[in-house]
Amino acid sequence: MRLFILAQMHQRTTMCIVHSPLRDAATPYTKRCGTLVHMKAYNIKNYGEPDKVLRLIEAEQPKPKNTEVQVKVCATAINDYDWCITTGKPFAYRLFFGIFSPRKKLMIPGMEVAGIVEQVGNNATKFKAGDAVYGDISEFGFGSFAEFLCIDEKALAHKPDSMSFEEATSIPHAAMLALQSLRDVGQIKDGQKILINGGGGGVGSFGLQLAKLYNADVTGVDTGEKLNAMETQGFDNLIDYKKEDFTKSNQQYDLILDCKTNRSLWKFLKVLKPEGKYISIGGRSGNLLQMLYMSPILKLFSKKRVQMVMLKANKDLGYINQLYEDNKINCVIDGPYTFDKIPWAIQRFGDGLHNGKIVISVNKQCHNNGYNSTWRN
Numbered sequence: 001m002r003l004f005i006l007a008q009m010h011q012r013t014t015m016c017i018v019h020s021p022l023r024d025a026a027t028p029y030t031k032r033c034g035t036l037v038h039m040k041a042y043n044i045k046n047y048g049e050p051d052k053v054l055r056l057i058e059a060e061q062p063k064p065k066n067t068e069v070q071v072k073v074c075a076t077a078i079n080d081y082d083w084c085i086t087t088g089k090p091f092a093y094r095l096f097f098g099i100f101s102p103r104k105k106l107m108i109p110g111m112e113v114a115g116i117v118e119q120v121g122n123n124a125t126k127f128k129a130g131d132a133v134y135g136d137i138s139e140f141g142f143g144s145f146a147e148f149l150c151i152d153e154k155a156l157a158h159k160p161d162s163m164s165f166e167e168a169t170s171i172p173h174a175a176m177l178a179l180q181s182l183r184d185v186g187q188i189k190d191g192q193k194i195l196i197n198g199g200g201g202g203v204g205s206f207g208l209q210l211a212k213l214y215n216a217d218v219t220g221v222d223t224g225e226k227l228n229a230m231e232t233q234g235f236d237n238l239i240d241y242k243k244e245d246f247t248k249s250n251q252q253y254d255l256i257l258d259c260k261t262n263r264s265l266w267k268f269l270k271v272l273k274p275e276g277k278y279i280s281i282g283g284r285s286g287n288l289l290q291m292l293y294m295s296p297i298l299k300l301f302s303k304k305r306v307q308m309v310m311l312k313a314n315k316d317l318g319y320i321n322q323l324y325e326d327n328k329i330n331c332v333i334d335g336p337y338t339f340d341k342i343p344w345a346i347q348r349f350g351d352g353l354h355n356g357k358i359v360i361s362v363n364k365q366c367h368n369n370g371y372n373s374t375w376r377n
């Protein structure tokens with residue numbers, strides 16, 4: 001469903017390619033040519049390895065219509081969707097975006113943004129030029145792998161002054177998924193025992209911090225060098241999924257937050273406490289389907305619960321802003337990397353080498369403009 005909405009929104013993207021791919025990707029810039037104002041953007045022409053199919057082009061800068069605002073992109077982040085849309089895998093993505101290659105001539109990925117409002121559409125009332133904003137734009141479209149984008153004002157929130165653009169862009173998608181999973185769906189309670197499968201990624205890093213607000217005992221499952229970083233972040237217990245299958249252990253959990261859903265439902269049920277909840281945010285489609293039809297049946301003979309989360313984009317950014325300002329939450333950032341590294345960064349995501357959110361600094365001018373871009377330790 002969400003994929004369908006994304007596809008519909010993407011059809012509305014209204015930029016046009018101006019001329020051939022650029023060779024020098026290192027320095028994002030905007031240039032004026034006749035009456036058109038141009039910008040750099042990454043376009044996907046075919047599906048495949050990110051460094052082969054993502055082309056840096058010059059495109060016409062989009063103009064805001066109606067309730068849209070034009071945002072100068074200061075920072076963006078890499079997400080699961082960027083990997084899927086670039087590689088055309090899983091195949092379901094191609095049903096929406098084009099079977100053999102993307103249907104649209106201009107397909108700019110990127111769905112998280114932090115930036116500065118440059119212009120507002122005629123009926124946009126929420127922001128004014130100069131406001132620093134951020135958000136998950138996926139309910140309205142894509143396009144943050146560019147110097148500018150136009151998006152409905154509803155997709156954005158004000159960025160707190162104390163938060164850098166790089167931190168801000170790392171928050172919306174992963175923090176909302178973690179919050180909505182643990183608090184809204186899981187109804188987390190004080191002192192519970194929680195396991196996060198795929199805990200070394202973006203959702204896991206926010207999930208840990210949110211769970212700690214409830215004094216939870218948190219086990220993280222991931223692998224490799226990420227385990228050291230996860231220990232530093234504060235996971236109480238760590239399991240290397242390449243060495244140990246947590247579903248075969250005798251530990252039981254009140255809540256399991258699963259970012260991978262790579263096993264059958266029956267295996268997870270064994271490691272849930274009698275009233276425990278298993279919450280999936282995504283993963284293998286066969287396992288997700290099994291959950292969908294088994295969940296109502298399970299209710300007939302067990303108090304264990306199995307639920308899937310449908311992300312409500314940006315729903316509680318205000319709450320996360322408050323936690324950030326109260327120093328109760330930090331952003332775990334992989335990078336930030338420069339704009340020319342976007343294809344490499346998507347590959348890094350696909351290879352699972354990242355720790356936390358992969359962040360890209362797009363426009364250095366943002367930071368020379370009186371806007372805060374300091375790092376917090």
Ligand SMILES: NC(=O)c1ccc[n+]([C@@H]2O[C@H](COP(=O)([O-])OP(=O)(O)OC[C@H]3O[C@@H](n4cnc5c(N)ncnc54)[C@H](OP(=O)(O)O)[C@@H]3O)[C@@H](O)[C@H]2O)c1
Binds near residue numbers: 280308309311312
């Ligand atoms: N529900 C919704 O509405 C919604 C919306 C958007 C996205 N999503 C879902 O959200 C998830 C993305 O979460 P994220 O951003 O945190 O992803 P992420 O940053 O890629 O983190 C996932 C972590 O899991 C690790 N991992 C890989 N295989 C594993 C295994 N067998 N067992 C345990 N861990 C494993 C990965 O490491 P290695 O690969 O290095 O091993 C990685 O560190 C995706 O499943 C996506 O489909 C859901």
